[in-house]
Amino acid sequence: DAKTTQPPSMDCAEGRAANLPCNHSTISGNEYVYWYRQIHSQGPQYIIHGLKNNETNEMASLIITEDRKSSTLILPHATLRDTAVYYCIGAGGTSYGKLTFGQGTILTVHP
Amino acid sequence: DAGITQSPRHKVTETGTPVTLRCHQTENHRYMYWYRQDPGHGLRLIHYSYGVKDTDKGEVSDGYSVSRSKTEDFLLTLESATSSQTSVYFCAISDSTYEQYFGPGTRLTVT
Numbered sequence: 001d002a003k004t005t006q007p008p009s010m011d012c013a014e015g016r017a018a019n020l021p022c023n024h025s026t027i028s029g030n031e032y033v034y035w036y037r038q039i040h041s042q043g044p045q046y047i048i049h050g051l052k053n054n055e056t057n058e059m060a061s062l063i064i065t066e067d068r069k070s071s072t073l074i075l076p077h078a079t080l081r082d083t084a085v086y087y088c089i090g091a092g093g094t095s096y097g098k099l100t101f102g103q104g105t106i107l108t109v110h111p
Numbered sequence: 112d113a114g115i116t117q118s119p120r121h122k123v124t125e126t127g128t129p130v131t132l133r134c135h136q137t138e139n140h141r142y143m144y145w146y147r148q149d150p151g152h153g154l155r156l157i158h159y160s161y162g163v164k165d166t167d168k169g170e171v172s173d174g175y176s177v178s179r180s181k182t183e184d185f186l187l188t189l190e191s192a193t194s195s196q197t198s199v200y201f202c203a204i205s206d207s208t209y210e211q212y213f214g215p216g217t218r219l220t221v222t
Contacts, residue, residue, distance in 0.1 A: 034209055043201045043213030043215055044203075044211075096159055097159070099211065
């Protein structure tokens with residue numbers, strides 16, 4: 001699975017867009033980019049994933065660069081409830097879904 | 112939320128005693144996973160299952176065994192608990208491997 005690099009922490013004002021970057025320069029052609037988040041003391045929550053096209057769902061948007069070496073998770077209107085640790089994970093192939101969680105980015109949304 | 116429960120939610124046990132944690136799902140998902148989460152290490156995969164009676168080791172499987180005799184239940188057993196196994200344990204389920212849904216976690220303390 002690809003190694004990913006994320007900033008350790010970020011801040012965002014409530015109501016503004018939160019843009020969380022992730023570098024995954026070693027990602028291989030069949031690996032997807034997955035994003036999860038973990039709100040304090042809860043189990044991780046799946047957010048979104050993509051291969052090379054931009055993706056959007058009810059929670060967030062995922063922008064993947066054309067060379068696939070980096071991506072950005074966008075929370076369009078952050079709320080206090082979005083305060084969490086966000087994990088970017090490169091995964092794919094036939095490894096039965098073994099996710100490798102790094103340290104992630106602690107996003108703090110301020111009033 | 113995905114129909115996944117873990118029991119017990121909290122447990123305190125003594126070193127050397129056997130402990131079994133249960134993960135139960137109502138989603139009929141094929142894949143099930145056990146992770147542990149410790150400060151400074153993030154989430155690490157212990158064991159996973161890709162079908163009834165089909166299991167395999169993850170990253171940190173030493174000291175743990177698993178069983179899956181039916182689709183809905185995945186048991187994690189610590190044959191002889193040690194203090195190093197004090198952790199928060201999360202179960203996850205998936206029908207598409209990398210899009211996983213996590214349970215609420217079990218906090219285990221080994222004294």
